[in-house]
Amino acid sequence: MNAEDKQKSDTIISTKDLNVWYDDFQALIDVTMDIPEKSITALIGPSGCGKSTFLRTLNRMNDLIESAKTTGSVLYRDQDIFHSSMEVSELRRHIGMVFQKPNPFPMSVYDNVAYGPRTHGTKSRAKLDDIVERSLRGAAIWDEVRDKLRQNALGLSGGQQQRLCIARALAVQPDVLLMDEPTSALDPISTTKIEELILQLKENYTIIIVTHNMQQALRISDGTAFFLLGDLVEYGSTDIIFSTPSDKRTEDYITGRFG
Amino acid sequence: MTRKKQNTMQENIKRKRVERIIHGIFLMLGLITVGCVLLITIYLVVSGIPAMRTIGLKEFLLGRKWASTAAEPKYGILPFILTSIYGTSGAILLGVPVGFFAAVYIAKIAKGKIKWLLQSAVGMLAGVPSVVYGLVGMMVLVPWIRKLFKVPDGSGLLASIIVLAVMILPSIIKVSVTALEAVPPEYEEASLALGATPIETYFRVSVPSARSGIAAAVVLGVGRAIGEAMAVMMVAGNAPNMPSLFESVRFLTTAVASEMSYSSGLQRQALFSIALVLYFFIMLINAALNFFLKRGNVKKL
Amino acid sequence: MKTIMWISAFITCGLIIGIIVYVFAKGIPFISWDLLSTSPTYIPPHIGILPDIMNTIYIVIASLVVMVPLGAGAAIYLEEYATNQKVVAVIEYAAETLSGIPSIIYGLVGMLFFCEFAGLRTSILAGALTLVIMNLPSIMRTTQESLKTVPQSYREGAFALGAGKWRVIRTVVLPGCVDGIITGCVLATGRILGESAALLFTAGFAHTLNSFFEGLMSPGATLTVALYVYAKEQGEFGAAFAIAAILMILTLGINSLAMWLERHFRKMREQGYPQEKTKE
Ligand SMILES: Nc1ncnc2c1ncn2[C@@H]1O[C@H](COP(=O)(O)OP(=O)(O)OP(=O)(O)O)[C@@H](O)[C@H]1O
Ligand SMILES: [Mg+2]
Numbered sequence: 039m040n041a042e043d044k045q046k047s048d049t050i051i052s053t054k055d056l057n058v059w060y061d062d063f064q065a066l067i068d069v070t071m072d073i074p075e076k077s078i079t080a081l082i083g084p085s086g087c088g089k090s091t092f093l094r095t096l097n098r099m100n101d102l103i104e105s106a107k108t109t110g111s112v113l114y115r116d117q118d119i120f121h122s123s124m125e126v127s128e129l130r131r132h133i134g135m136v137f138q139k140p141n142p143f144p145m146s147v148y149d150n151v152a153y154g155p156r157t158h159g160t161k162s163r164a165k166l167d168d169i170v171e172r173s174l175r176g177a178a179i180w181d182e183v184r185d186k187l188r189q190n191a192l193g194l195s196g197g198q199q200q201r202l203c204i205a206r207a208l209a210v211q212p213d214v215l216l217m218d219e220p221t222s223a224l225d226p227i228s229t230t231k232i233e234e235l236i237l238q239l240k241e242n243y244t245i246i247i248v249t250h251n252m253q254q255a256l257r258i259s260d261g262t263a264f265f266l267l268g269d270l271v272e273y274g275s276t277d278i279i280f281s282t283p284s285d286k287r288t289e290d291y292i293t294g295r296f297g
Numbered sequence: 298m299t300r301k302k303q304n305t306m307q308e309n310i311k312r313k314r315v316e317r318i319i320h321g322i323f324l325m326l327g328l329i330t331v332g333c334v335l336l337i338t339i340y341l342v343v344s345g346i347p348a349m350r351t352i353g354l355k356e357f358l359l360g361r362k363w364a365s366t367a368a369e370p371k372y373g374i375l376p377f378i379l380t381s382i383y384g385t386s387g388a389i390l391l392g393v394p395v396g397f398f399a400a401v402y403i404a405k406i407a408k409g410k411i412k413w414l415l416q417s418a419v420g421m422l423a424g425v426p427s428v429v430y431g432l433v434g435m436m437v438l439v440p441w442i443r444k445l446f447k448v449p450d451g452s453g454l455l456a457s458i459i460v461l462a463v464m465i466l467p468s469i470i471k472v473s474v475t476a477l478e479a480v481p482p483e484y485e486e487a488s489l490a491l492g493a494t495p496i497e498t499y500f501r502v503s504v505p506s507a508r509s510g511i512a513a514a515v516v517l518g519v520g521r522a523i524g525e526a527m528a529v530m531m532v533a534g535n536a537p538n539m540p541s542l543f544e545s546v547r548f549l550t551t552a553v554a555s556e557m558s559y560s561s562g563l564q565r566q567a568l569f570s571i572a573l574v575l576y577f578f579i580m581l582i583n584a585a586l587n588f589f590l591k592r593g594n595v596k597k598l
Numbered sequence: 599m600k601t602i603m604w605i606s607a608f609i610t611c612g613l614i615i616g617i618i619v620y621v622f623a624k625g626i627p628f629i630s631w632d633l634l635s636t637s638p639t640y641i642p643p644h645i646g647i648l649p650d651i652m653n654t655i656y657i658v659i660a661s662l663v664v665m666v667p668l669g670a671g672a673a674i675y676l677e678e679y680a681t682n683q684k685v686v687a688v689i690e691y692a693a694e695t696l697s698g699i700p701s702i703i704y705g706l707v708g709m710l711f712f713c714e715f716a717g718l719r720t721s722i723l724a725g726a727l728t729l730v731i732m733n734l735p736s737i738m739r740t741t742q743e744s745l746k747t748v749p750q751s752y753r754e755g756a757f758a759l760g761a762g763k764w765r766v767i768r769t770v771v772l773p774g775c776v777d778g779i780i781t782g783c784v785l786a787t788g789r790i791l792g793e794s795a796a797l798l799f800t801a802g803f804a805h806t807l808n809s810f811f812e813g814l815m816s817p818g819a820t821l822t823v824a825l826y827v828y829a830k831e832q833g834e835f836g837a838a839f840a841i842a843a844i845l846m847i848l849t850l851g852i853n854s855l856a857m858w859l860e861r862h863f864r865k866m867r868e869q870g871y872p873q874e875k876t877k878e
Contacts, residue, residue: 326672329672330693330696330735333734399603399609420857423853425850426793428615428825428845429845432839463613487604524702525700526701530830554705575703579698587694
């Protein structure tokens, strides 16, 4: 790392004039945003405003959608993620993702967590054992599944499945975790557990989370970005966005939801 | 650090190459069906054209006499073409009404156990090997026809038509049932609400809205009937006569099958030409089938 | 109207029952251990169908072994790789076309291509390869159907961990479409058991008993072809009916198995995924 890298080290992802189209429909319009390292950034906004699109652009999951076209730049640690020298699988190893609906693979708990490391070439049994345990502990689910490592992951409860998916994402030792409404399919108790977990993870990871739950954004996030119809309307510290938003639309949205 | 980075970069290049190779392999597998169709077409055309040339297209297609082993061989396949057309038409005439009414019954009236029973029966009929149809036709149908119509030999066009009608029944029923079951219930409810009886509703509303699917079923039956060889081989008698209900006849399919094993020279080439003619019919039928399937939005089973 | 429908349905039912009863009544008395376990000889005149049974097994195995990778691979290409809709349309049209071609034409082209051009001569292998082409569309379709039911979220989950396409297919997609492949294999087995026209000139009529690999390279009659030969050319109707009864039992069994499998797999799908695997 050179000196310049060090200076900028508090910004981990920065987007500039990011536009995304699905065929003719523009889902993101000139989004420019800097995301600080080891913090929790919440993305909020009404349905269809482009939150998921933004998130999926950051680890190039949108590559999987044929109709999606992207312009502008996304820098991850000052590297252009769209540059030809950027290997998608490497990028996704650094920028992991947790989905709205828990999506464990139909295999054992152990194999789920080991999937990522195996993908990236870890074969040694001892190492894998170690990674699996560490990741499951990291996702605060070790105690619940330590006796069920060989059982099919689909037998776990929804909340456990989601934490398993977080463990699976942690197993490749990512830098950033993208979470798309990770608690919207869960009951309140599981939600609380996951929120606590996210706050713990902040120590070591940068977290970008999409949520429809204003209280959740307020409870856990450091920064909040409000999207509307593909526009990044307002972005700043969560306290300020929720107390004294500078844009009328932000205020309407937040108060409307609180009411 | 830099060495590690270089290593991962090489890893990545290798990975990418592997992915590309695998993609290529799957592309080839994907194109296999296309390759097979081309292969079949090319083989049939290449091996079927020469005899047509030698014999003369008109002489071949419209010649009324087939005597491939005579001292002065004749290669006219009009009897086979007509037999195939008559045989198929007869099978359709006989099989379609039964299949159609049975399909309406299964799709709209039969419930629970009865429906399951009928559908299993159709499934089983579809699974019976053609040689078994041929055997039963040979041992049961042919003697019946001989006794019933007092003809010297029961095998011939009529026996073939009956066997073919039975053989196409399951395809006709299956596809028609699928088409009929896909009719939105609202249509039927609207008609029932206007005071029509269920039976009226089925025939005035359900059947017309499933007509493309039913047409597809009929065309599928045509394809099956015209392409069947073994069962027909066992009941048709196989003499190259012009078609007539109680005479021994030969179809396009059986013309190929019955002489292939001992043929040579021009005779063998002529058999390929017959296959080409058959293939031509099949392609026409396929095109029609696809047309109806698309319009009716039903899947072939 | 109702009467006509009822009669038609009754005819359908009656036909299959009639055929089954007739074939069993005529065939089962001729089935004996001796028939099933010996080869035929001219002197003394004796009929045994063991070689035909073995040939049938060989041809089923050989066909499935070649067909599964080809058919499943083609299905995977269509569902997972292909991006160009025109290419997909062409491939699917070709598959449709293949499934409409009569078996006698397959037999003819199989003879020209596999036996003569590829130099396999009349052999079980040539017959099996011919059957592979015939059954390709069907196994493609069943595999495609089940690939469609593999949840997209599995693929996304794996991609998000940095897995490449091939790894995703191998580890999370393929295990999910095994059921389609199995159904396809069972259906194909049923079809192969009943096939005769495509085999006459590709696999031939020999009744010699061979080991598997010997058998692949030698000509051999399957049960259906043997039935045809016994009934049509040798007038041995007892043996023909015995084979017919055996074939009926086999195809009925296999068709019910296919139906049961389809229902079973559908139920498993509806319940999510194999939850019963988790023991508390
Ligand atoms: N694959 C796609 N093809 C076409 N349009 C899409 C696709 N995915 C998303 N869109 C459109 O892009 C817009 C933004 O979608 P996106 O999923 O990013 O919204 P979102 O903010 O995540 O909404 P939600 O809160 O409902 O999840 C929507 O109008 C959506 O219809
Ligand atoms: Mg979303």
